[in-house]
Amino acid sequence: MRTLQDLGLSEKIPVCLLGATGSVGQRFVSLLAEHPWFDIRALMASDRSAGKSYSEATSWVQSAPLPDRVAGMIVQRCEPREDCPLAFSSLDSSVAGDIESSFAEAGSLVVSNAKNHRMDADVPLLVPEVNSAHLDLAPLQQHSGAIITNPNCSTIGVVLALKPLFDAFGVEAFSVVTLQAVSGAGLPGVSSLQMLDNVLPYIDGEENKIETESCKILGVLEEGAINPAPIIVSAACNRVAVIDGHTSCVSVRLASEATHDDLLRAWDRFSAEPQQLGLPSAPARPVHYLTGRADPQPRLHRDLGKGMSVSVGRLRDCPVLDFKFVALSHNTVRGAAGGAILAAELAIARGLLPDSSR
Numbered sequence: 001m002r003t004l005q006d007l008g009l010s011e012k013i014p015v016c017l018l019g020a021t022g023s024v025g026q027r028f029v030s031l032l033a034e035h036p037w038f039d040i041r042a043l044m045a046s047d048r049s050a051g052k053s054y055s056e057a058t059s060w061v062q063s064a065p066l067p068d069r070v071a072g073m074i075v076q077r078c079e080p081r082e083d084c085p086l087a088f089s090s091l092d093s094s095v096a097g098d099i100e101s102s103f104a105e106a107g108s109l110v111v112s113n114a115k116n117h118r119m120d121a122d123v124p125l126l127v128p129e130v131n132s133a134h135l136d137l138a139p140l141q142q143h144s145g146a147i148i149t150n151p152n153c154s155t156i157g158v159v160l161a162l163k164p165l166f167d168a169f170g171v172e173a174f175s176v177v178t179l180q181a182v183s184g185a186g187l188p189g190v191s192s193l194q195m196l197d198n199v200l201p202y203i204d205g206e207e208n209k210i211e212t213e214s215c216k217i218l219g220v221l222e223e224g225a226i227n228p229a230p231i232i233v234s235a236a237c238n239r240v241a242v243i244d245g246h247t248s249c250v251s252v253r254l255a256s257e258a259t260h261d262d263l264l265r266a267w268d269r270f271s272a273e274p275q276q277l278g279l280p281s282a283p284a285r286p287v288h289y290l291t292g293r294a295d296p297q298p299r300l301h302r303d304l305g306k307g308m309s310v311s312v313g314r315l316r317d318c319p320v321l322d323f324k325f326v327a328l329s330h331n332t333v334r335g336a337a338g339g340a341i342l343a344a345e346l347a348i349a350r351g352l353l354p355d356s357s358r
């Protein structure tokens, strides 16, 4: 695994967290507490939180305890700081667009979970094991810093499961029905009266995100622009009473003939090949195929690969398309904070950290 010394750095990189008090912000705090490259230097949120200690400003809901060092830090307004070359954003999308742009203009490398810049033509929508070449877009941006985005939390799991099939056989179309966890709705989220004994068959904007982002991620970067993959996608999204872990039931039409064994081999090869990025947050196996007849399940499998692996199971024929299967990924780890941290590690390993921080 690459170390700070391999990167030519003698000290950890100071980072600020934008939207530190929310559901994803808390996950960032948890994952960065012991990170070998990054050091939390500033926590930022809205005026409602600014001036309070972090423990006062947020209702901690992670199972890991709130790290002492962070609990007493004072939350600040979202203003760029010269001493933080890297900013992770988990801001509400009503404010993320402008705030992230202002940080990039001030020279920061911004790695965002918000939707605002994902489909910008010059912004990488990154899943490191899938489309690392798209990072070459970042230096084309008109900022002194840069913005890199993390896809929608369901899209990440679906695309990681599809990428080996896309490379081996081509994917012409897929249909996906999601069963999404409540932590995906942020804090305080949906009420218990709406959620218990219930399924909500609507998540604002989610279906469109899966349908458009998947094609951008699987697209090809040519002459400074992404040519989206020509895949027909249909998504139907549901909120279910699960705390963490988005399940996706996927049916796929391939461009060439394949057997079940061919698909299993494609997933296996993908995980065995040098998707191994040598980065601190990269899972040893990005995709696990589980053979249990009722796998994968959120409670049992969301933490595989420390929450960074996608679990796939129940491969079978689809009478409408070609094959169907179930994919599960942890929405606030692989689908948000963990995915963003891995994206930042890759960007920094590729030399995208602003020069001033070296």
Ligand code: NAP
Binding pocket: 018, 019, 020, 021, 022, 023, 024, 025, 044, 045, 046, 047, 048, 049, 050, 057, 078, 089, 090, 091, 092, 093, 095, 096, 113, 114, 115, 151, 152, 153, 183, 184, 185, 186, 187, 188, 331, 332, 335, 336
């Ligand atoms: P959340 O719990 O609602 O947190 C939102 C954060 O934004 C809070 O820190 C909040 O600070 C801050 N904020 C709100 N208004 C602000 C303002 N005017 N100025 C500055 N900061 C402001 O949401 P979340 O679930 O963590 O999601 C954060 C982002 O990640 C969203 O864009 C979401 O779509 C995306 N995302 C979420 C998930 C997931 O699984 N939850 C997955 C992928 C992507 P205060 O506490 O001070 O209000």
